[in-house]
Amino acid sequence: MPLKIIGYEELYGWTMDQVVETIGKRANCTYCGVFRRQALDRGSKLLGIRHLVTGHNADDAAETILMNLLRGDVARLGRSSHIVTGDDKSDVKRSKPLKFAYEKEIVFSGGEMAAMEKELESNEANRDREFDITSRMAGTKDKADTAEIVSAVSGRKGRAKGTHLKQLLGTCERCGSKEQLELERV
Template sequence: MPPALCALCKTERALIKRPKNYQKLCKSCFIRIFEDEVHHTITSSQLFFPGEKVAIGASGGKDSTVLASVLKTLNERHNYGVELILLSIDEGIKGYRDDSLETVKRNAVQYDMPLKIVGYDELYGWTMDQVVETIGKKGNCTYCGVFRRQALDRGAKMLGIKHVVTGHNADDVAETVLMNLLRGDLPRLSRSTSIVTGSDASEVKRSKPLKYSYEKEIVLYAHHKKLDYFSTECIYSPEAFRGSARSLIKNLEKVRPSAILDVVRSGEDMARLVPGAAPSSCACDGKATPNQTPADEDNIGGCGSSNGRTNGGEMAAMEKRLRENEAAEAAGLETEITAEKPKARSQDKPNPTNGQLKTAGTTVPIRLKQKLGTCEKCGYMSSQKLCQACMLLESLNKNRPEITI
């Protein structure tokens, strides 16, 4: 049987079967389409503007290394006009983070980018090794996650940067969707599926240019581009809840390759149910990405919106048409019920004393919107008197063993 030819160029021998849609591609076409899909995500969502300083959250792993390489390539190819800087967080995990930071230092030289390293010890007075020694391995990811998010913001502020990009990929987003569904946390689901997070009240916005890129394709891109990255997993992560969601996602992917983006899409659609939630999906309106050709029913583009992607309102539209048909058949004997917002009545006004809304004998609790302020202790943005990091640090400091001389 003769070797299969690339599905795009039709001339070179196909060496790669895309995990996303099983499309057979040659090396150069795969690299090109991967970069074009990331470019599509960036431009359709308007992530950057000319002259902007952008910090890349660099850990030395495959995701952040590929992100740095792709952004450097696309910035030069499409003239984004952005200034890229590597920002690394040193959690203080011996045998893991110290080794990965050596990779980041090499990447800084390879990509000709400035590098800033911020450590937990200098920000919080604790390293993750000390945290785990104090509280144990169960629940330590909660501490690290809160500390890391705040450390990225503080590091960006030190550099005078208001935009941080991270290497979160489609697998990561799908895992987060499942985790928040299992927790029943719809508001957090809305934030986690957004390609851009942050608000006018926040000093730093974050974005995920690799949101629609499969983890396996990121590995293939790094391999064929011969990128230098660190591949060891965190020594404290096996106890994390995310591991269970990851196993489920991988099993689904074996049965249906598009399952990862299907979960991401579902998360985006559910996020729209949250009142006041910002758009969480790619803003391409279903346009095809460059170099995209239909391979089979599961063919998916960079954002998964050009093949079979819908706005999630087909059932509502169908029901509306059915109601219109029934009303026409009844020749005016029936009245169509529309979904227009009813006018507020005096008895529907919320009671400011108990935060409830009374409608037709039913009491509905009202969730008041939190006001974003600053932490009284560290000055970091928070809706409470103390930010999450300071509250966690208080509990740690209470359990810190006293040193006697």
């Protein structure tokens, strides 16, 4: 399959830099998150992909869980805990085969040490605090702390059950994307 790079400007008509210029730094993480998730779906549709495999790993899962807990977003905990997401109604299913592999292990198994990529507006990024916490935890002898966070909602030791989850999800009337409706402000 040939590599196809699709930018936000092509998909949405403006770049993240233009979003930040327009709305400032406070809410740009919301836009970036919505753009990123929709870009994966739209890109998959353009290429005829029905099952998308992402490189999300244990560190990403721990950061996401912490971010959602600190935000009080219990509904997302259940969704983020699955390795395969999407159902029969979904146009594109997603898989996270590296969910229980640590970032450091993935980098080392690749044969070279790569520089870690930070978000564009890294000083203001939502994940900075969670990244710092999980980075410190990754240095522990047996990584049990990080593993506990990941497995708490991973399905290995049970997972958070949000009974109101289906009420929060919907399809945007403007773009057709399935998102949490209160986040679909973009």
